Amino acid sequence: MSKIGYLIDMDGVIYRENHLIPGAREFVAALQATGVPFLFLTNNSAPTQEDLAVRLNHLGIPGISPRQFYTSALNTADFLGETHPGCTVFVIGEGGLQTALHERRIANDAIRPSYVVVGEGSASMERLAKAHECLERGARLLATNPDNWCPVGAEKTRPGAGATAAFLEASSGRRAYYLGKPNGYMFHRARQKLHELARGPLSQVAMIGDTMETDIRGAVEAGLYGYLVLTGSTQLENLVDYVYQPTRVLQSVADLTEEIRSGVDSDRMNSPVFAGTGPATARSGGRHQTDVLAFHKPRPRPAMTK
């Protein structure tokens, strides 16, 4: 039997706000009981791995080790630690990002940093002005993830790290480099971590997520299976907007629980939600969660005055 491991997005897949998605608890319990390797993969750079383990425990999913989370903050720290040892940073971000950088001995520097690093969380105008000055002095701009906005409820969103980075791109004329999903470095490192957690080789890795631009695009480009769940930011009728498509479309992670318990892989690489209708054909329009499709567009520095 082929051995599969899972990379699992959290928001919109396991929970929304402070509520577990129905069936998520049983899905994770089935993974734990059968020893199928899995790693939670999130673009949220605000929490630490420990914070996320506590959060899942409070929501009713106990027994997850902090090692089973990989965030865009860890990805950013891994990237800098590998590509530029000894660099310094000016950070706009929360505890998860600060901790990840600190653990890799990357120093804070508000005078002449190598990078301005932008993550999720509050960005005061004072902090943004300071970051702008650092960029003018030659710092490079790095964002933990490209999400312009993030869901905080069924009807509510908040600005994401992509929006903060866009502010600094506009003010400085510098282009940001975005880590986190769908960047290949995020998937490269996550797959490495998953192989460390697995006992023995994996024949395939599936990314389970609710966002086409990050989870599914990243999976397709990294050569992984991409399983889209419809419990988060994407509706079935949105699929027609995308060149890349998921390997499977699932109503929720609950659709996978039985095949994980039985150990029998599904031979159905397409979801019953497609049955009879094929992928949606209606134009949906609407805004997408990131600008990744528009990264090639130049964003010239605007004139200082009219």
Ligand SMILES: [Mg+2]
């Ligand atoms: Mg999500």
